[in-house]
Amino acid sequence: EDQVTQSPEALRLQEGESSSLNCSYTVSGLRGLFWYRQDPGKGPEFLFTLYSAGEEKEKERLKATLTKKESFLHITAPKPEDSATYLCAVQTSGSRLTFGEGTQLTVNP
Amino acid sequence: EADIYQTPRYLVIGTGKKITLECSQTMGHDKMYWYQQDPGMELHLIHYSYGVNSTEKGDLSSESTVSRIRTEHFPLTLESARPSHTSQYLCASSAGQGAFPGAQYFGPGTRLLVL
Numbered sequence A: 001e002d003q004v005t006q007s008p009e010a011l012r013l014q015e016g017e018s019s020s021l022n023c024s025y026t027v028s029g030l031r032g033l034f035w036y037r038q039d040p041g042k043g044p045e046f047l048f049t050l051y052s053a054g055e056e057k058e059k060e061r062l063k064a065t066l067t068k069k070e071s072f073l074h075i076t077a078p079k080p081e082d083s084a085t086y087l088c089a090v091q092t093s094g095s096r097l098t099f100g101e102g103t104q105l106t107v108n109p
Numbered sequence B: 001e002a003d004i005y006q007t008p009r010y011l012v013i014g015t016g017k018k019i020t021l022e023c024s025q026t027m028g029h030d031k032m033y034w035y036q037q038d039p040g041m042e043l044h045l046i047h048y049s050y051g052v053n054s055t056e057k058g059d060l061s062s063e064s065t066v067s068r069i070r071t072e073h074f075p076l077t078l079e080s081a082r083p084s085h086t087s088q089y090l091c092a093s094s095a096g097q098g099a100f101p102g103a104q105y106f107g108p109g110t111r112l113l114v115l
Helices: none
Strands: A003-007 A010-014 A019-026 A032-038 A045-050 A056-059 A062-066 A070-075 A084-091 A097-099 A103-108 B004-007 B010-013 B019-025 B031-037 B044-051 B054-057 B076-078 B087-094 B110-114
Touching: A003 A084, A003 A097, A010 A019, A019 A032, A019 A084, A032 A062, A032 A070, A045 A056, A045 A062, A070 A084, B004 B087, B010 B019, B019 B031, B019 B087, B019 B110
Parallel strands: A010 A103, B010 B110
Antiparallel strands: A003 A019, A019 A070, A032 A045, A032 A084, A056 A062, A062 A070, A084 A097, A084 A103, B004 B019, B019 B076, B031 B044, B031 B087, B044 B054, B087 B110
């Protein structure tokens, strides 16, 4: 059974304080790993797709990396508007995704 | 920005009523999905479709049903709503073929409260 574990569950940062979120996965045959951002009461917003170990993607203050067992979402000099829940999901067979429980990020001004 | 729409956004309804949650996308995606998400919890797949006239049950047992008569439309129906159905329902769609799966794009969600 595919498993996705995200840590920490919650993270509080000061504005400008860089950090990383972790997504560990146990799957049989990874086809893709996805990062999403979710604001309260809204649907997840797609951020990145990573397909193979060593791959990196960047968007503004966010950078996602992938190894054979985990992915990191690095947040550089975060701002209060980066506060959200960040979700990681893996895709193995077909097009179905298995989601982690998310990391709730709060960035204080 | 993804063009996927859900209506209603909020619904409060009494026990025993029949409800249909609407989901439409204008991206021409073949694949569509319904997820259920309780506050602060992970998303659980309840139904998915790989194309017209194709529907499958997901990982989470659900008393709802779905249909896919048109590519752009994927409604979810509860024949008799119960308080246990209270949750947020999220619709998503994706393209992507072969070795590189496409991202799923989500609608804004329908927040359902059954009294």
